[in-house]
Amino acid sequence: MKKIDLAFLVTGSVMTIIFLFIVNMLTSVEHIWFMYPAVVMLVFPLGLYCYKQKKQTLFAIITSTLLLILLIIENRSTPTYPWVSYTVIPLVYWPILVFLGAKAKTLRVAVVGSGVAILYYFLLNVIVSPHTPWVIFPAFAVLWWPLSVYHVRRSTYFTFSLHASLLLCLFFIMVNIIYSLRYHLGHLSDFRHSLVAIKPVFFCI
Numbered sequence: 536m537k538k539i540d541l542a543f544l545v546t547g548s549v550m551t552i553i554f555l556f557i558v559n560m561l562t563s564v565e566h567i568w569f570m571y572p573a574v575v576m577l578v579f580p581l582g583l584y585c586y587k588q589k590k591q592t593l594f595a596i597i598t599s600t601l602l603l604i605l606l607i608i609e610n611r612s613t614p615t616y617p618w619v620s621y622t623v624i625p626l627v628y629w630p631i632l633v634f635l636g637a638k639a640k641t642l643r644v645a646v647v648g649s650g651v652a653i654l655y656y657f658l659l660n661v662i663v664s665p666h667t668p669w670v671i672f673p674a675f676a677v678l679w680w681p682l683s684v685y686h687v688r689r690s691t692y693f694t695f696s697l698h699a700s701l702l703l704c705l706f707f708i709m710v711n712i713i714y715s716l717r718y719h720l721g722h723l724s725d726f727r728h729s730l731v732a733i734k735p736v737f738f739c740i
Contacts, residue, residue, distance in 0.1 A: 541583055548576040570608070574601050594628035602626055620659055624652050642688065645681035652677045668713055675706045 552573045559569040576596055586596035603619075603626050610619040628648065632639040653674045660670040682702065686695035 545580040548580050551576050554672055592634045595633040599626040599629050624655055642684050645684040649677040649680045669711050
């Protein structure tokens, strides 16, 4: 019965992809849109197979590869800006963390993983858009990983709340300095109106 279910799902997915391909070629050959639902239709039987065979790492590798290829193809419509590079870290980390299993929950993996991610986005920021320091946003998000692992493994939840509040305050202050204050330092009349970090910092405290 299990083999029949998988065979039925594979057959249905292949037939649907063929149907969508034919419709795409007959109606709008200038825009290849069938590949988007095709990826979804491929993931269904693959997910069922990997779930039954307990091959979660294989599922993560193939799915992340398919998504990356799809995004690279889509990025060709805007070749002047390589936005697909922003998705590399999560798509690469997914199979790596699944492969590591229980080791992915360790503080060492969290520190190394967050450090590599921050370094990657920092270099990407410098290369792609050096005039806008947006790296603080992914860095802020990634830093919650080792911070959470450290305190959860030690059950120091009150200290976690203090460190989390400190991280939030530093983030809001940095965003305020980078994106508001530097544009109003030359205009004293607008300076006080640019201190937008006061309210969220007060809330976090």
